[in-house]
Amino acid sequence: MSTLHSKAAATFCKDRQKTAWHDETFWALRQKRDAMMHMLPEWESLREHASAIKKHTLTHLADYLDMFSRQLESRGVIVHWAKDAAEFNDIVLKILQNHGVKKMVKSKSMLTEECEMNPFLISHGIDVVETDLGERILQLLHKKPSHIVVPASHLKREEIAACFEEKGISKEKGNQDPTYLTYCARKSLRQEFMEAGAGMTGCNFGVAKTGDIVVCTNEGNADMTTSMPKLHLVAMGIEKIIPDYASLAVFQRLLVRSATGQPTTGFTSHFRQARPGGEMHVILVDNGRSNTLADEDHWQTLKCIRCGACMNTCPVYRRSGGYSYTYFIPGPIGINLGMLADPRKYSDNVSACSLCLSCDNVCPAMVAPGSQVYVWRQTLERVGKADKLKKVMSEGMELLFDHPKLYTSMLHLAPLANLVPEAMTHYSNLNPWGLGHSKPVFAHKCFHELWKEGKVKK
DSSP states (O other), X not given: OOHHHHHHHHHHTTSHHHHHHHHHHHHHHHHHHHHHHHTOTTHHHHHHHHHHHHHHHHTTHHHXXXXXXXXXXXTTOEEEEESSHHHHHHHHHHHHHHTTOSXXXXXXOHHHHHTXXXXXXXXXXXXXXXXSHHHHHHHHHTOOOSSSSSTTTTSOHXXXXXXXXXXXXXXXXXXXXXXHHHHHXXXXXXXXXXXXXEEEEXXXXXXXXXXXXXXXXXXXXXXXXXXXXXXXXXXXXXXXXXXXXXXXXXXXXXXXXXXXXXXXXXXXXXXXXXXXXOEEEEEEEOTTHHHHHTXXXXXXXXXXXOOOHHHHHOHHHHHHOGGGSSSSSOHHHHHHHHHHHOTTTSGGGGGXXXXXXXXXXXXXXXXXXXXXXXXXXXXXXXXXXXXXXXHHHHHHHHHHHHOHHHHHHHHHHGGGGGGSOGGGGOOTTTOGGGGGSOOOOOOSSOHHHHHHTTOSOO
């Protein structure tokens, strides 16, 4: 496993009890997803349909984006186009400054995390308040999300209660009751909603035919974000576009079942235009997505609908935590997105995968993140990030398999390895794998010999 990820994972795993709890928490989400899947006999055909819709949309992206923007503009919505994170942040800042906004409330958006919008706006004197409960907790703790759907699920109620007490949100010392803590957060956020001059939402889906911005939440915070401030901003990656309502119905059935094991979210909100007397801006962001679309090996990453199912099922993510990954999105999809963003900077993450391909099996849009990780591993030599020891081992194996006589001789000699004391095989600098595994015992007779002797049933 890579140095950066493995060191961070080792730190996370020092608290065995919390590691086990983290593993169980996300496996429970996977089990809920499975239960929902089995309730729909058409589940696999829905996945295939979703994948086909995404492929069609992405291969006609310019047409659908044009249709989408024209629909919005016909109802007075102001549409902006941002080529990268810097341009996105500048557009948001300019809109807020033109309206004299000093405080903005926002619902969850991984795109704003990607563009590092919050610190940018704060550095320019604008207070940004997260309204998703998990995101708000993390904001108060000055931490990043460790999961894209349930960002603070790695925290226990004791930690949240202590944070609320420290920030003055909770008035009852030692009260760790989740209902009480939620009440405290709601009361605190209500004041923020009332004071905010603008609200920002993300976008789960943009419906091209009607110009709908579709936002799915379980807390209703997106509705509060758009119904109290008169200025509404939408941060939307260009890959979020889908053709029409019929397509939306497919994704709506898959998204929440895959993410949290619910039939649907508590709130599914459609925004088409500004509220009466208000103003609405939609910022469509590229930030490398066009380059991804041109990558014939990895364009399908753009099909991802950010359900987090790949993280919930991933044995590495569940046992190493979200913060062990160096890219801001963890898990299988995060490995791929990080490599697309900067393969040299985030190449350490590609080893944080067992290649069990469970993520391929659960992905609702058939992105196949695990299979893509395998492809990324083949490119490490090209970007100068291949492990030298693994490279030598691979070349040795190639030599061995290309010469049958040498291969057969080595099989005869293999049992001699049993004479090596196990303690000598567990040095971290020579054999990191051995730290967590017992030394294998080599058979005295190989399969080929047993086959020739007729001891293997045909």
